[in-house]
Amino acid sequence: MEEQKKYWDKVSDTKKFTTPFRMDLFKSHVSKNCSVLDFGCGYGRILSELRSEGFDNLTGVDYSIDMIKRGKADLPEIKLIHSTSGKLPFKNDSFDAVTVVAVLTCIVDDEALEKTVDELKRVLKPNGIIYINDFLINSDLRNKKRYEKYQGHYPYGVFRLPEGALLRHFDKKRLIDLLKAFNTITFDELLYTTMNGNKSNGFYYMGQLV
Numbered sequence: 001m002e003e004q005k006k007y008w009d010k011v012s013d014t015k016k017f018t019t020p021f022r023m024d025l026f027k028s029h030v031s032k033n034c035s036v037l038d039f040g041c042g043y044g045r046i047l048s049e050l051r052s053e054g055f056d057n058l059t060g061v062d063y064s065i066d067m068i069k070r071g072k073a074d075l076p077e078i079k080l081i082h083s084t085s086g087k088l089p090f091k092n093d094s095f096d097a098v099t100v101v102a103v104l105t106c107i108v109d110d111e112a113l114e115k116t117v118d119e120l121k122r123v124l125k126p127n128g129i130i131y132i133n134d135f136l137i138n139s140d141l142r143n144k145k146r147y148e149k150y151q152g153h154y155p156y157g158v159f160r161l162p163e164g165a166l167l168r169h170f171d172k173k174r175l176i177d178l179l180k181a182f183n184t185i186t187f188d189e190l191l192y193t194t195m196n197g198n199k200s201n202g203f204y205y206m207g208q209l210v
């Protein structure tokens, strides 16, 4: 985790995140006065979009101190919190909705992934909404080659970027199992452009905690 965190610190000034947020879908299930947590908020891109739409009870959390510093400089009026412990610094049932945009891709270990989703469930209120954007496994040669290098050590779909970080593209069945505590509202597949300008299969998901 330390190595991964250092990567996000290192690129905090230069990276521009790209996966589009489905504001129309989000707004059809979450009203503007709701409390929203953006988990893995980076420099606050999604929070900034939500604020522009009139959401005013916004909190972001990220384990990269430098992403949080950049966010605080750009968006001083939004609550951005640096947290590294794995345990989120919020009480049970704190938020009406949680957004998780291109973050699960950074969590390559299955046990850590389960713990992360458990934490998100803990801080969500009963019937709370979760919105996720992330990446799905691709079948082109470039991706197949890089997944194969890590097979046996990590779940299939994990690969290393040339610049260092380990990332993960997901198997759809794994995601469905991971999110079984939620009633699915939407699960749509599409093609994303990644932060490095490549194309990747992806999805957006909206669910409600049961």
Ligand SMILES: C[S@@+](CC[C@H](N)C(=O)[O-])C[C@H]1O[C@@H](n2cnc3c(N)ncnc32)[C@H](O)[C@@H]1O
Pocket (backbone or CB within 6 Å): 008, 017, 018, 019, 039, 040, 041, 042, 043, 044, 045, 046, 061, 062, 063, 064, 067, 100, 101, 102, 103, 106, 107, 116, 195
């Ligand atoms: C690809 S960026 C996306 C940032 C933001 N969600 C967006 O779409 O603009 C991934 C972010 O997740 C953060 N991150 C990754 N794993 C995390 C974890 N386990 N806990 C908190 N933040 C994490 C990284 O520091 C980075 O800022």
